[in-house]
Amino acid sequence: MKKLDLGLYLHVPFCLKKCPYCDFYSLEMKISKYLENKFLKALKEELKLLRFFLEEKFGIKDLSFITFYAGGGTPSLLSPYFYENLFNFLNKNFKFSPKELTLEANPETFTLEKTKAFYEIGFNRISLGVQSFSSKGLKFLGRLHTLKNIFKALEFIVKSGFKNFSLDFIFGWKGQGEKTLKKEIFKALEFKPPHLSFYELTLEKGTPFYQIFKGEKYWIKDEKLMNFYKIIEETLKINGYERYEISNYAIPTYECKHNLLYWKLKPYLGLGPSATSRIKNLRWKNPRNLNYYLNSLLKEKKLSLKIIENLNHYELAKEYIFMGLRLKEGISLKELKRKYNYYLPKDILDTLIKEKLIKRRKNRISLTFKGKLLHNQVVYYLWENLCS
Numbered sequence: 001m002k003k004l005d006l007g008l009y010l011h012v013p014f015c016l017k018k019c020p021y022c023d024f025y026s027l028e029m030k031i032s033k034y035l036e037n038k039f040l041k042a043l044k045e046e047l048k049l050l051r052f053f054l055e056e057k058f059g060i061k062d063l064s065f066i067t068f069y070a071g072g073g074t075p076s077l078l079s080p081y082f083y084e085n086l087f088n089f090l091n092k093n094f095k096f097s098p099k100e101l102t103l104e105a106n107p108e109t110f111t112l113e114k115t116k117a118f119y120e121i122g123f124n125r126i127s128l129g130v131q132s133f134s135s136k137g138l139k140f141l142g143r144l145h146t147l148k149n150i151f152k153a154l155e156f157i158v159k160s161g162f163k164n165f166s167l168d169f170i171f172g173w174k175g176q177g178e179k180t181l182k183k184e185i186f187k188a189l190e191f192k193p194p195h196l197s198f199y200e201l202t203l204e205k206g207t208p209f210y211q212i213f214k215g216e217k218y219w220i221k222d223e224k225l226m227n228f229y230k231i232i233e234e235t236l237k238i239n240g241y242e243r244y245e246i247s248n249y250a251i252p253t254y255e256c257k258h259n260l261l262y263w264k265l266k267p268y269l270g271l272g273p274s275a276t277s278r279i280k281n282l283r284w285k286n287p288r289n290l291n292y293y294l295n296s297l298l299k300e301k302k303l304s305l306k307i308i309e310n311l312n313h314y315e316l317a318k319e320y321i322f323m324g325l326r327l328k329e330g331i332s333l334k335e336l337k338r339k340y341n342y343y344l345p346k347d348i349l350d351t352l353i354k355e356k357l358i359k360r361r362k363n364r365i366s367l368t369f370k371g372k373l374l375h376n377q378v379v380y381y382l383w384e385n386l387c388s
């Protein structure tokens, strides 16, 4: 293989304050110019070394990045200069003409000047971490920003020229009722975002919330949660949004191209500590440790990647089912057989159809509304019955 089209993800491991529910790798700190430059240097080194690594492993000589996504952490904490410098480097050394360049942003980090600069250097999509349009919600979630910060950030996004942006929410927080949720959705719709994400609050092991609530969201029962999902899906549907992935909604053509690469098992490279990459059957992960990451690259001049998995057909088939069933379009049974040489017996599928968990159209299966609520359980059931 000589040429490869792929996505590029950058993990920015800095936050102004660590949120009590968050499991992503990030360090609570103020970023000095010195640290920003050091991080930039390490990223360039990582890109150079990855190029050798990919040529050696797969014979890939020509990398063409078709999407760019800065996630975190808080990518909007870094300066526009940082990204401009990185983009120049990418332009010089690779084929870098992504159709979509996303910056994840926290409302309290935006100024008009900074937002304009992000737009001018090439970002064309903002994923704004609103989390909640209720002060009570923001307080419960331990967020730094206020409602005023959100409104200001939205004003800056529009004034700077961004046509494509996503508002990202967390729902199911303690104290949120159906009325509040509906109000939040309608507030969001006032800003006409082309894309919305609604993530259910989960209590992840190792987070302060997990400890405080002993791993249990006692305030929300299954029925209430189901109603929340219903309210979100139905309200957004009436307003022209398609639930194209379990947690993601978009006006047609505004689906996140970068994230679709993950769900469709397409190749992508991840830069920065804790980032994962996947090329063909190989998947690897950088360690969740900034110092280790910086030292490996800058002092030892070697990649910091730690876990390399060589996925066999069985693992790939499982991943195809897991990821594909997150999408509205679901999975193709033909593809499962052709690409991975596995199939799902008819009686197993019929059981799930009878339980109204999946629907089948010719050679494709996808989850119903009920199935989406039980995505993991359906997937495990299919995994257990996967045949070669």
Ligand code: SF4
Pocket: 014, 015, 017, 018, 019, 022, 023, 024, 026, 072, 073, 074, 106, 129
């Ligand atoms: S700002 Fe985002 S990445 Fe940082 S701690 Fe909060 S939720 Fe996690």
